Amino acid sequence: MRGSTNFLTKNKSVILYGLFLAIMLCLLKWLELRFIVINHAIEIYAGAIAVIFTGLGIWLALKLTKPKTILIEKEVLSEKLETFLINEKEIIRLNISKRELEVLQLMSEGLSNQEIAERLFVSLNTIKTHNARLFAKLEVKRRTQAIEIAKKLGLIPQSH
């Protein structure tokens, strides 16, 4: 879509130029006829050469000029930053609470439910409840799957 616009614009200019030249030549002819001083053959000759070589110049320029490129270096954040940044949108979308995220985080670090319970100063049963809710929200059956998906979705940071 962009190329066509470009092409049109270019063509328009070229056409305008061609018309302009034609008019000029007619004018010259007319002038020539009016003041018959000069040999008109040389005028036509010169005009033809002018037209042809202008065309040649345009063609050369378009053909040989590498397309002007404006290099825009777009930092690809996706791999680096997105990996390190936690995806809050997904957390909100999946309706995961703060506590559940904490548990998920510790889970991903390889802690057992008992260890997580001790770390968070709650009972083992509480952790189990959090787990069950987490697994439901993440639609998984095991903690290993939960970790896998959580890392993929960016709910928790990757282990680097």
Add this chain to the structure above:
Amino acid sequence: MRGSTNFLTKNKSVILYGLFLAIMLCLLKWLELRFIVINHAIEIYAGAIAVIFTGLGIWLALKLTKPKTILIEKEVLSEKLETFLINEKEIIRLNISKRELEVLQLMSEGLSNQEIAERLFVSLNTIKTHNARLFAKLEVKRRTQAIEIAKKLGLIPQSH
């Protein structure tokens, strides 16, 4: 806003061209008058026209061609390669066998021992044995820890 700019630019070019052409024609006229008597002058005259109008064509083409913007996404590899390449040295150092690595891989994908057994066409007990050896070599107690360490050491690819 874009059309007006475009129109202006175009007009400017046309006007400039018109002026240029007018000057050139005057110059030609003058040259013609000067060297009308010389026979060889016609060649020089034609050559000059050719050169000048070729230049004009080139100038026109360059002027009117819009620079094409090419978006080049530059990847930031630095961190990625390390992450994606599996660290064979570590695998060798830890003396982890092919089968154990397979089990470790499937384990990291969230599969249960039973599922891994079915996937590899062996019994559940076999997987348990592999696990026990793996945990010993990785010096961990749980599969979640094994996954964590294995990813850190690059024994298995990260989940991106």
Add this chain to the structure above:
DNA sequence: TTCGCCTTCATACTTTAGGGTGATTTTCAA
């Protein structure tokens, strides 16, 4: 204040994971 959500905890039960031991077969290199 009432309602909904989060967090907490409990009990009971099932399933899965993991530890320990021993054994057989396979594979591969010395």
Add this chain to the structure above:
DNA sequence: TTGAAAATCACCCTAAAGTATGAAGGCGAA
């Protein structure tokens, strides 16, 4: 060919994980 490592499997047992259900207290928004 022979020995070591790898891979396989079994049995038994314990620990941990996961399921289901119920319930109570806190806390913020309507």
